[in-house]
Amino acid sequence: xxxxxxxxxxxxxxxxxxxxxxxxxxxxxxxxxxxxxxxxxxxxxxxxxxxxxxxxxxxxxxxxxxxxxxxxxxxxxxxxxxxxxxxxxxxxxxxxx
Amino acid sequence: xxxxxxxxxxxxxxxxxxxxxxxxxxxxxxxxxxxxxxxxxxxxxxxxxxxxxxxxxxxxxxxxxxxxxxxxxxxxxxxxxxxxxxxxxxxxxxxxxxxxxxxxxxxxxxxxxxxxxxxxxxxxxxxxxxxxxxxxxxxxxxxxxxxxxxxxxxxxxxxxxxxxxxxxxxxxxxxxxxxxxxxxxxxxxxxxxxxxxxxxxxxxxxxxxxxxxxxxxxxxxxxxxxxxxxxxxxxxxxxxxxxxxxxxxxxxxxxxxxxxxxxxxxxxxxxxxxxxxxxxxxxxxxxxxxxxxxxxxxxxxxxxxxxxxxxxxxxxxxxxxxxxxxxxxxxxxxxxxxxxxxxxxxxxxxxxxxxxxxxxxxxxxxxxxxxxxxxxxxxxxxxxxxxxxxxxxxxxxxxxxxxxxxxxxxxxxxxxxxxxxxxxxxxxxxxxxxxxxxxxxxxxxxxxxxxxxxxxxxxxxxxxxxxxxxxxxxxxxx
Numbered sequence: 387x388x389x390x391x392x393x394x395x396x397x398x399x400x401x402x403x404x405x406x407x408x409x410x411x412x413x414x415x416x417x418x419x420x421x422x423x424x425x426x427x428x429x430x431x432x433x434x435x436x437x438x439x440x441x442x443x444x445x446x447x448x449x450x451x452x453x454x455x456x457x458x459x460x461x462x463x464x465x466x467x468x469x470x471x472x473x474x475x476x477x478x479x480x481x482x483x
Numbered sequence: 484x485x486x487x488x489x490x491x492x493x494x495x496x497x498x499x500x501x502x503x504x505x506x507x508x509x510x511x512x513x514x515x516x517x518x519x520x521x522x523x524x525x526x527x528x529x530x531x532x533x534x535x536x537x538x539x540x541x542x543x544x545x546x547x548x549x550x551x552x553x554x555x556x557x558x559x560x561x562x563x564x565x566x567x568x569x570x571x572x573x574x575x576x577x578x579x580x581x582x583x584x585x586x587x588x589x590x591x592x593x594x595x596x597x598x599x600x601x602x603x604x605x606x607x608x609x610x611x612x613x614x615x616x617x618x619x620x621x622x623x624x625x626x627x628x629x630x631x632x633x634x635x636x637x638x639x640x641x642x643x644x645x646x647x648x649x650x651x652x653x654x655x656x657x658x659x660x661x662x663x664x665x666x667x668x669x670x671x672x673x674x675x676x677x678x679x680x681x682x683x684x685x686x687x688x689x690x691x692x693x694x695x696x697x698x699x700x701x702x703x704x705x706x707x708x709x710x711x712x713x714x715x716x717x718x719x720x721x722x723x724x725x726x727x728x729x730x731x732x733x734x735x736x737x738x739x740x741x742x743x744x745x746x747x748x749x750x751x752x753x754x755x756x757x758x759x760x761x762x763x764x765x766x767x768x769x770x771x772x773x774x775x776x777x778x779x780x781x782x783x784x785x786x787x788x789x790x791x792x793x794x795x796x797x798x799x800x801x802x803x804x805x806x807x808x809x810x811x812x813x814x815x816x817x818x819x820x821x822x823x824x825x826x827x828x829x830x831x832x833x834x835x836x837x838x839x840x841x842x843x844x845x846x847x848x849x850x851x852x853x854x855x856x857x858x859x860x861x862x863x864x865x866x867x868x869x870x871x872x873x874x875x876x877x878x879x880x881x882x883x884x885x886x887x888x889x890x891x892x893x894x895x896x897x898x899x900x901x902x903x904x905x906x907x908x909x910x911x912x913x914x915x916x917x918x919x920x921x922x923x924x925x926x927x928x929x930x931x932x933x934x935x936x937x938x939x940x941x942x943x944x945x946x947x948x949x950x951x952x953x954x955x956x957x958x959x960x961x
Contacts, residue, residue: 394750418607420621448617449616451617467653467745472741472746475764
């Protein structure tokens, strides 16, 4: 059974294929649905690329859902936060990890 | 007697028909939010979800505490049908007499009935709702009250800021960078790189939440004004893990600290202007150290969105009076201020004595002096009842000169990034503009050339008016 995750980007074009640091929400039903994980993962728009991968749903900064999900293969779970200061752009902070 | 907590408020709402109890199981994942939202849009009662999917009996959700003027009136101990003008007047009058809070012993604080510390902390014990489809996560803090303190001056701030569950021990939040919480953070904690103690309070008495929406001046303690509005002191109790004081009768208190060197993503979220407009990933990280809660805790929520809902109603009142106080303080000849809930604090009506371009500019200067939450102000003569949208619209349509009656100010670093019409670049730089529409007669016009309003009360003599009123029934009218 594949796990569904969700991530947010400002604009869809911001998401790049390959190895990425991401914050993802676990969409597994139950009381812990939407739990956040900070991960290092390989992602691709071609869902055939990782047959053993999970599903990655992508939403934009205003919550618009990309019609076609991507595939995600989580390589490593990382600490739950990233170094940075309040009101700093998390996307910029995550690039420094 | 003022309401001590949300429970006796709900009991009263039951008697007045302003709450519906839903006993059928409702999903915290979108269903509760959708019901709450539809209820606002129907102008209906508040809603208490008694059985929430995935959660044990007794862990309930309550939406819409102050979502109508009726419920605001009831929360202040006024009759439900009290006119809005009267609610404003009462609120303004009561604020004049702040009452210090009382600090009570932990044993007298119902919010201490259950205490989770350290490893026991798990935010998923509570049915935090996924309010809107496409939000960044589950917002446990919507109709909340966030307590922070300036350790140098002792000033304690209450604000209402959104907070989302990040994981079992972390929240992500977005107090605006121009907020009072941010002011305290930037003044004391950030320069020292020290975590900022914070308490997120859910389900205090309804007045406490209303006061948390109020833009009081820096250094003003909201707790005193909660006492003023209740006409009795509010009872506070010390937190378990820091010296912050929180309302003792709260349903849930989440204690922790906002870190200065770690961040987590927040948002996006369907916000009070009625849109989900791209504010995300630039918030704060809140590491939870303790949760205290009452037996059978009620998680208060607001399915925020297009007006009218709790946020637009409460802010209409609290911001309206704060603006009136501020304008007076600045020497503007203000008569009345009304914040129409439909304008979601972006549109303000201000009536003044002896208006004109100069006064209009002074009004706009007040609204743009520090953080700017307002984008449009209509300045009116004092004969206009600002609580009457029809009168305001008529004055605006006819008295505001399309060329010289419009004043615009541009600014950077202090705009409201939730204003939907701002571009992503403008939001990033907190760049914005505000406009004032001068719908007053120019003071330099001689009285004899000022157009006479053609209304019954203004274009006929007293004698004719009295004659017509006296003979009204004899004309055959009812």
